[in-house]
Amino acid sequence: MEACAEKEKVPVFFERKSSLEKALFIGAAAGLLISFYLIFIWSPIEKTMGLVQKIFYIHVASASTAFIAFFIVFVFSLLFIIKRKRIFDTYAKVSAEIGLVLTTIVLTTGPIWAKSSWNTWWAWEPRLTTTLILWFIYMAYFMIRQMDGVWEKKARLAAVFGMIGFIDVPIVFFSIRWWQSKFHPIVFGAGPSQQGGGVDERMLVTLLVTIFAVLLLYGYLLLKGVALEGMKITLNHRKEKIRERLIQ
C-alpha cells in the first residue's frame, strides 16, 4: 500500500471552478425556475386530488434522482475498491449525502400527498417501505463513515457497505411487493395491460422537465460537494504541514 501522503495529493480539478460546474449551475437554476412555472401555473389542476397533486412532481423527481444518486454511490464504491483513489471515495460520499437528502424529501412529500389522496399519512406499501429501508441503509452508511480511524479504512468499509446496500434494495422491493400491494397507482402506461390511470400530456411534460431540473441540480451539488471535500482535505494537509514546521 502506498503512503497516505501520496494519496492526499489533491487534483487541480478541486481548486479551479470548472466550466462544467458553471454550466450545471445555470442549467439547474433555469431548469428549476421553468419547472416551478410549469408546476404551479401551466399544468392543469388534477380533477380529484386538486392542488395537492402538484407535490407529485417534486416527489417523483426527487425519488428518481435519489435512485440515480445511490447507483452512482455503487459505481464509485466499486471503483474505489478496485483503484483505491481518494477521489472515487469522495464522489461516493457526496453522492450518498445528496441521495439521502433527496430520499428525506421523498419521505416528507409522500405523506403530505398521501394524507389528502389516501387519507392516511403512511401505508406499509412496497415502494414506501422500500424507500424507508433505503433511507435506513444509507443512514447506516454514514454511521460507518463516522467511525474512528484513518480515512482509508473508513472509505474501504463504507464502499463495501455501499455495494451491499445497493444490491439489497431490489430484493427488498421485490419481497415487500410480494408481502402486500394495494396502494400505489400505476400512473403511466394507460393501456389495459398495465391498468394505468393515464396522465395529461401537460402533466407528463412538467414531470419530465422537473426530473431533468433536479438531475441537473444533483450534478451541480455533486461537483460542488466534491470540491468542498477537496478543500477540506487540502486544508487538513496544509495544517499538518504547518504543524510539522512548528515542531521542528
Place this chain on the structure above:
Amino acid sequence: MSGFFKNAFLIAKKDLYSELRTRQVLGTMIIFSGLVILVFSFAFDPAQNTTKAVIPGVIWVIIVFSGILGLNRSFISEQRNDTMQALLISPMDPSSIYFGKLLANFTMILIVELVSVPFLFLLFDFHSIGSVGYFLLVLFLGSFGFISIGTFLAALAANSKSSEMLLPLLLFPVTSPILIGAVQATKIILSNIEKLPDAVAWMQLIGAYDVIFFVLCLILVEYVMEV
C-alpha cells in the same frame, strides 16, 4: 478448495471449543431468548386465542435479537484478545476465516432455536404445527441467511470502537427481506398449511437471498478484513 473448507472447519472448531470452555455467549443467548418470551407474554396475553397469530413473529424476534448478541461477540472477542492480527497473518484466506466464523455462529443460533422454540410453544400452549419438516426448513434457511450477512457485517463493524451499537443499525435494514419472508412462510406453515405453495415461494425467495449474499460476502470479506 479443500484447504478452504479445512481452514474454515478449524476456525469453527476453535470458536465452538472456546465457547464450550467459557460458556459465555451461548448461555447468555439462551437466557436472553427466555426473557424475550417473558416480555412477549406481558405484551400479548397468552390466554387469548388471537395470540397464536403473533407466534411466527415472536419466533423470529427471538432469533434476531439473540443472534445479534452472538454476532457482536464473534469478532470483538478476537480483538479483545489481540488475536485478530494473528488470524489475519495466518496462512489462510479471509474468506475461510469468515466461513469458519459463520459456521460457529450458525451452530450456536441453531442450538438457541432448539431450546427456545419448543419452550415458546410450551409456554404459549401452541401445538398445531402444520408441517414439522417445512418448519425446520424455514428455520434453517432464514437463520442461515441472517447469520451469513450478520457475520459479514460483524466483521465490518468490529473496526469501530462502538461496534455493538453499529451492528444492529447495519444489519436490520439489510436483512429485512429475510425477516419478511421467514415470518410469512412460518405463519403459513404453522397455521395455514393449505397454502403451502405460497410458503414454498417465500422459502425460494429466502434461498435466493441466502445464495446471493453468501457469495457476495465471500467475495467482499477480503476488503473488510484488511490489516
